[in-house]
Amino acid sequence: MEQTVEQKLKALYELQTIHTKIDRIRQVRGELPMEVADLEDDVAGLETRIQKIKGELDDVEDDIVTRKNLIKEAQANIKKYEGQLNEVKNNREYDAISKEIEIQGLDIQVSEKKIREYGFEITNKTQVYEKALADLEARQADLDAKKEELGTITAETEKEETELNSQAAKAMDNIEERLLTAYTRLRQNAKNGLAVVTIQRDSCSGCFNQIPPQRQSDIRQRKKIIVCEHCGRILVDEQMALEVEEA
Numbered sequence: 001m002e003q004t005v006e007q008k009l010k011a012l013y014e015l016q017t018i019h020t021k022i023d024r025i026r027q028v029r030g031e032l033p034m035e036v037a038d039l040e041d042d043v044a045g046l047e048t049r050i051q052k053i054k055g056e057l058d059d060v061e062d063d064i065v066t067r068k069n070l071i072k073e074a075q076a077n078i079k080k081y082e083g084q085l086n087e088v089k090n091n092r093e094y095d096a097i098s099k100e101i102e103i104q105g106l107d108i109q110v111s112e113k114k115i116r117e118y119g120f121e122i123t124n125k126t127q128v129y130e131k132a133l134a135d136l137e138a139r140q141a142d143l144d145a146k147k148e149e150l151g152t153i154t155a156e157t158e159k160e161e162t163e164l165n166s167q168a169a170k171a172m173d174n175i176e177e178r179l180l181t182a183y184t185r186l187r188q189n190a191k192n193g194l195a196v197v198t199i200q201r202d203s204c205s206g207c208f209n210q211i212p213p214q215r216q217s218d219i220r221q222r223k224k225i226i227v228c229e230h231c232g233r234i235l236v237d238e239q240m241a242l243e244v245e246e247a
Helices: 005-029 032-085 091-173 177-189 213-221 238-246
Strands: 196-200 234-236
Touching (some): 005 177, 005 234, 177 234
8 A cells, every 4th residue: 555645754754763762872882883993903903013023033032043053163163273273284274274263253253243233133122022012901901991881881772772773674664665765865964864854943953944934834734755955854844753752
């Protein structure tokens, strides 16, 4: 059976009333879901950074061990070459072995310099690592607090929101697809989520622009769907709003 314009308007206003209640519940949660998501991203980012720094510190420690082993090898070679010096038979052999001792000594100096550089690098990276750990601890504490706050609010409103969503789904079944599409578009474009509004003090309660007397009369007759000339919202008379709210 084809709905009358009045029935269509009532169905739209009823759906708007339900959605407004849902919007209010979500306003109570405010920015908390976004804050939780941002903090989760921060925590994940810091954990990744900490792992990266830890890997870099481990690599530097390995480089130090490698350099220390090179020093030990060079020292052993020097000891071996010094022993060979006592057995040389000519100046050419003496110079060759002395040259090897000199090279091993230079290798030790290079490794010792590298170890000192690695020490400075470890000190700097450790400071960065410790700051990242402190930042992670602070962010995690913030995240835990926000999650608890959001959980408390969600628990308080979850049952009501579920019931309202069920009511909204049923209300949408009573609205033809063309009108429902227009309603949804209006809600998405409106900052306050209002697609269907009443006349208040001779004005649109959505954008507060005045509505001419003749147009108000047409709205009260409920013979056709009329939208605000300024904001495009669907207009209903105050009496209809009362009828829907009392139903």
